[in-house]
Amino acid sequence: MTEARRPLPQATPETAHFWAGAREGELRLQRCDDCGHVYFPPRPFCPSCGSRSVRVFAASGRATLHSYVINHRPAPGFEAPYAIAVVELAEGPRMMTNIVDCPQTPEALVLDMALEVVFTPAGEDLCLPHFRPVDAEGKESRS
Amino acid sequence: MKPGSIAIVGAAETTEMGRIPDLSVLQLHADAGLNALADAGLTPGDIDGVATAGESPTTLAWYLGITPEWVDGTTVGGCSFMLHVRHAAAAIESGLCRTVLITHGESGRSRVGAARRAPQPASLPGQFELPYGPVGPTTLFTLPVLRYMKDTGLSEEKLANVAVVQREWASRNPRASYRDPITVDDVLSSRMIAWPFRKLMCCLVTDGGGALILTAADRARDFPRPPVYLLGTGESVETPMVSQMEDLTRSKAFRVSGSRAFAEAGIRHDDVDHLMIYDAFAHLPLYGLEDLGFVGRGEAGDFIWERNTAEGGRLPVNTNGGGLSYMHSGMYGMYALQESVRQVRGIAPAQVPGVEISVSHGVGGMFGASGTIVMGRDAP
Ligand SMILES: [Zn+2]
Numbered sequence: 040m041t042e043a044r045r046p047l048p049q050a051t052p053e054t055a056h057f058w059a060g061a062r063e064g065e066l067r068l069q070r071c072d073d074c075g076h077v078y079f080p081p082r083p084f085c086p087s088c089g090s091r092s093v094r095v096f097a098a099s100g101r102a103t104l105h106s107y108v109i110n111h112r113p114a115p116g117f118e119a120p121y122a123i124a125v126v127e128l129a130e131g132p133r134m135m136t137n138i139v140d141c142p143q144t145p146e147a148l149v150l151d152m153a154l155e156v157v158f159t160p161a162g163e164d165l166c167l168p169h170f171r172p173v174d175a176e177g178k179e180s181r182s
Numbered sequence: 183m184k185p186g187s188i189a190i191v192g193a194a195e196t197t198e199m200g201r202i203p204d205l206s207v208l209q210l211h212a213d214a215g216l217n218a219l220a221d222a223g224l225t226p227g228d229i230d231g232v233a234t235a236g237e238s239p240t241t242l243a244w245y246l247g248i249t250p251e252w253v254d255g256t257t258v259g260g261c262s263f264m265l266h267v268r269h270a271a272a273a274i275e276s277g278l279c280r281t282v283l284i285t286h287g288e289s290g291r292s293r294v295g296a297a298r299r300a301p302q303p304a305s306l307p308g309q310f311e312l313p314y315g316p317v318g319p320t321t322l323f324t325l326p327v328l329r330y331m332k333d334t335g336l337s338e339e340k341l342a343n344v345a346v347v348q349r350e351w352a353s354r355n356p357r358a359s360y361r362d363p364i365t366v367d368d369v370l371s372s373r374m375i376a377w378p379f380r381k382l383m384c385c386l387v388t389d390g391g392g393a394l395i396l397t398a399a400d401r402a403r404d405f406p407r408p409p410v411y412l413l414g415t416g417e418s419v420e421t422p423m424v425s426q427m428e429d430l431t432r433s434k435a436f437r438v439s440g441s442r443a444f445a446e447a448g449i450r451h452d453d454v455d456h457l458m459i460y461d462a463f464a465h466l467p468l469y470g471l472e473d474l475g476f477v478g479r480g481e482a483g484d485f486i487w488e489r490n491t492a493e494g495g496r497l498p499v500n501t502n503g504g505g506l507s508y509m510h511s512g513m514y515g516m517y518a519l520q521e522s523v524r525q526v527r528g529i530a531p532a533q534v535p536g537v538e539i540s541v542s543h544g545v546g547g548m549f550g551a552s553g554t555i556v557m558g559r560d561a562p
Contacts, residue, residue, distance in 0.1 A: 045313060045315060046301065046303060046308065046312040046313055047303060047313055048303055048304075048308060048309035048310070048312075048313050049303035049304040049308065049309065050304070050309070051304050051309075054309055058309075080306055080309070080310045080423075080426070105329060105430065106325055106326055106327070106328045106329035106430050107325065107328060108321055108324050108325050108327075108328070108376040108377060108378075108379065109376065109377035110315065110316075110317060110320075110321045110375075110376045111373075111374045111375060111376060111377065112317060112320070112375060112376070113317075114315050114316075114317045116315070117315040120374075120377070121315060123314050123315055123316050123321050123325065123376075124314075125325060125326075125329075125425045125430065133425060133426065134310065134425060135310060135311045135314050135316075135325075135423070135425035136314055137314050137315065145377060145378075150328060150329065150332050151332075161313070167313055167314075
């Protein structure tokens with residue numbers, strides 16, 4: 040499995056700002072000018088009210104661990120067992136990700152634990168948003 | 183649809199079930215379709231409407247020698263056939279066609295003539311889920327469960343018990359793939375797939391098919407089998423990405439589809455004698471029981487633990503053994519419908535005494551879609 044690569048995303052015009060942000064170390068979300076709704080994944084209109092008046096902003100990068108599984112079967116580009124997680128961003132939306140700098144065990148991966156975004160290079164001109172635990176005082180954990 | 187105005191007059195599965203290396207996907211559709219036609223005493227020339235998923239309706243109609251005047255290729259995953267039933271009922275009632283054939287066939291295990299599903303890296307799941315290493319349903323469908331367990335207090339034992347009770351039902355079904363009794367310990371000590379899911383909490387992967395024939399109730403008495411009437415139907419979709427469910431502990435598509443079907447049928451939950459809930463994984467019956475309103479929030483694990491869904495219980499569920507023990511070709515919804523028809527007809531291998539109303543509830547994708555069909559022995 041070591042040579043196989045993980046599936047990588049291919050941006051579309053509607054999502055390009057998100058992947059450009061990841062390259063530049065920013066987690067970019069969108070907010071509706073009309074109703075204030077914050078949403079993800081990207082699209083050039085508000086999925087809550089249909090308004091096309093929306094803007095991109097940099098999220099805080101803070102999140103909590105909402106749910107996950109620990110996959111024990113082989114997968115291209117991954118070394119099992121590894122966790123596939125859903126995190127809840129401080130701004131509201133949820134996203135799928137991996138949890139890094141943390142043992143991939145039920146004991147270490149505690150639901151609702153505090154996380155922060157990190158950007159992991161994953162090929163030419165591409166970074167993936169991953170999340171790592173923050174300690175109780177909210178400081179960055181050692182990587 | 184007016185409750186009782188449309189009936190299922192033909193229903194059959196493929197001749198073989200489980201491992202069928204000598205039939206292609208297309209022939210599994212045809213085998214099931216021909217069996218359903220025989221069940222109804224019809225020939226392909228009597229069919230004027232076709233619906234299918236997993237195979238194009240064009241190919242299916244041409245292959246069987248049918249010239250349809252109504253076609254539905256709705257494909258939203260494993261519950262597509264529930265949606266076909268609903269759409270066919272509306273089409274017949276409005277006069278678009280008279281007699282509809284719905285087929286399913288899938289070479290899930292042997293992969294004979296099966297299309298290869300390649301995820302598109304520019305699709306929304308390709309961008310926002312696949313880069314994080316999911317390897318199909320075992321890692322996607324299962325992803326909400328830890329949240330459900332923490333929020334409701336469901337234990338791993340009670341999750342495992344879903345598979346135990348369904349194996350009891352399967353033990354009475356000669357066509358079931360797995361029939362030997364299992365214990366909660368057996369389930370929890372089976373091979374880890376995606377924690378907290380062990381192998382015995384995950385569905386089978388097999389070959390098979392099934393087909394249904396629908397027509398107007400006023401013609402239904404002319405067929406060889408007793409008609410099974412449609413009392414209510416529902417459908418909905420939520421999201422192509424499990425990570426984007428509105429609430430990981432409840433399915434919006436289940437709630438919309440289920441409440442619509444129950445309202446149309448004009449029934450209460452304690453009118454239901456038999457229930458099928460599409461069980462690709464052990465948590466599906468828990469979500470189904472709660473989102474359809476049979477039990478309250480967080481009560482489904484105890485409801486099954488207390489044997490309400492087992493033989494002799496007040497709400498027998500997944501009496502064919504389900505996707506966990508009977509069969510699961512990939513799009514299991516057709517088999518749930520087939521078992522509801524058998525139970526209402528009174529011919530199921532593990533027959534529940536006196537079934538007058540059966541509900542068949544399906545899921546598509548990873549909580550992405552849903553369809554619900556309420557069937558009755560009698561028209562209201
Ligand atoms: Zn808005």
